[in-house]
Amino acid sequence: MKTLFDLRERKNPAAYEAIKDFYSEGVRVFDFEDQAITPCIGCWSCWLRTPGSCIMKDRMSESYWDYVNSDTVILLLDTKQGFINHRGKAFIDRSIPHYHPYIKLVDGEAQHLSRYDKLPEMIFFFDREGVTEGEALRIEDYLYRTAYQFQTAGYLIDDLDNPSLRPLLPRPAKRGTVPVDTASPMNKLIIYNGSPRQQNSNTGLILETLRELLHDRVEIRDLKTRKHWKNWQQKFSEDPHVLFMLPLYVHSMPSHVMDFIEGLAPSKGSLTFFIQSGFPESSQSYYLEAYFEQLTKRLKRVYLGTIIKGGVEGLQARPIQSQQIMIEPMVKIIIELINTGELNKDQLKELGKPVRLGTIGKAFLKTGLINFFWDRQLKANNAYGLKNQRPHQKTRIIIEKE
Ligand SMILES: Cc1cc2nc3c(=O)[nH]c(=O)nc-3n(C[C@H](O)[C@H](O)[C@H](O)COP(=O)(O)O)c2cc1C
Numbered sequence: 001m002k003t004l005f006d007l008r009e010r011k012n013p014a015a016y017e018a019i020k021d022f023y024s025e026g027v028r029v030f031d032f033e034d035q036a037i038t039p040c041i042g043c044w045s046c047w048l049r050t051p052g053s054c055i056m057k058d059r060m061s062e063s064y065w066d067y068v069n070s071d072t073v074i075l076l077l078d079t080k081q082g083f084i085n086h087r088g089k090a091f092i093d094r095s096i097p098h099y100h101p102y103i104k105l106v107d108g109e110a111q112h113l114s115r116y117d118k119l120p121e122m123i124f125f126f127d128r129e130g131v132t133e134g135e136a137l138r139i140e141d142y143l144y145r146t147a148y149q150f151q152t153a154g155y156l157i158d159d160l161d162n163p164s165l166r167p168l169l170p171r172p173a174k175r176g177t178v179p180v181d182t183a184s185p186m187n188k189l190i191i192y193n194g195s196p197r198q199q200n201s202n203t204g205l206i207l208e209t210l211r212e213l214l215h216d217r218v219e220i221r222d223l224k225t226r227k228h229w230k231n232w233q234q235k236f237s238e239d240p241h242v243l244f245m246l247p248l249y250v251h252s253m254p255s256h257v258m259d260f261i262e263g264l265a266p267s268k269g270s271l272t273f274f275i276q277s278g279f280p281e282s283s284q285s286y287y288l289e290a291y292f293e294q295l296t297k298r299l300k301r302v303y304l305g306t307i308i309k310g311g312v313e314g315l316q317a318r319p320i321q322s323q324q325i326m327i328e329p330m331v332k333i334i335i336e337l338i339n340t341g342e343l344n345k346d347q348l349k350e351l352g353k354p355v356r357l358g359t360i361g362k363a364f365l366k367t368g369l370i371n372f373f374w375d376r377q378l379k380a381n382n383a384y385g386l387k388n389q390r391p392h393q394k395t396r397i398i399i400e401k402e
Pocket of ligand 1: 044094196202247276
């Protein structure tokens, strides 16, 4: 079964026909009926309470059956600000129920085990209008990486009128294309908290410590509530120094952060990014770092760099003292940024370790401690017995319309 998910604003039925003609068998088109895709809020219900099912009930959760039971999915994506837009990103983030919390190690990097025996290969088309060559390459790299992380093959359709498949090739993230600059010491730093979590946000915990130390030298704006978005987007041009701190979501930003970024206009001032992730290795965040460089260039701001820190997911579960030890270097690098106008290279390097997991990481994985961490939570939620369920792999009779 092949299913096409058209996530574009402007629908293009002629393209559906061309894609149907390209395949000898039928292609089903899943209609989102112009409904928004609710962003993932990182609640982990799909792993720890109702394994395999998202608690959000919308057209996206209704699409899971079509996704899981297809051998091929075709995603038509819009772009904004030189990246796939928030709708496409929300679709990717909300695919996380199809994976287990459990992990395996591939080439020194962690990957979540697939919940299903085989997940569909992914064919992408993205709109290149208004996208620079550099940005298009970053998007291709990101889509390759998504398919890789989802443990399937990825292909690209370049021309919807005349479809053919181009394999997405493994390419290391192209970082370092925009030079890291410096600014003058900052009177004030505006920090956007990009975690969508309603409670127990790691980003929130780290930023709270920073606020306690720096008081009004930082202004922390939480992107979870959209109430002030318009105002903040307009004020962006007057904010001389801005930092985005966010959790990594499927190798990129959470979709609501992309939604906010879409509303920013070029302006003067500096931009810094702080990506924190669940997996310990910083290489997981490199594809997003590569995009953030392009974004800063597009917004014509001075790029002060991207801080990357892995292994943060367990932060909340640690005893207070251990939390403080973990938070301290993350807060320190931001304080130094404010005081000097630049990121300290040694601190940056130290936070970024390990880039990939080596022998110690492999040995740690073998201890099964990470799985123990997830199993304990599954048991606490009375969901342990359901951990291997495949809720969307069900028999359903499909009546194909001619
Ligand atoms: C939908 C989703 C996707 C994620 N993708 C990744 C990922 O690709 N790599 C990674 O290391 N961590 C990933 N994480 C883990 C988060 O980055 C990590 O839990 C982070 O510490 C959460 O921060 P917060 O509590 O501030 O939201 C993902 C989490 C969610 C919910």
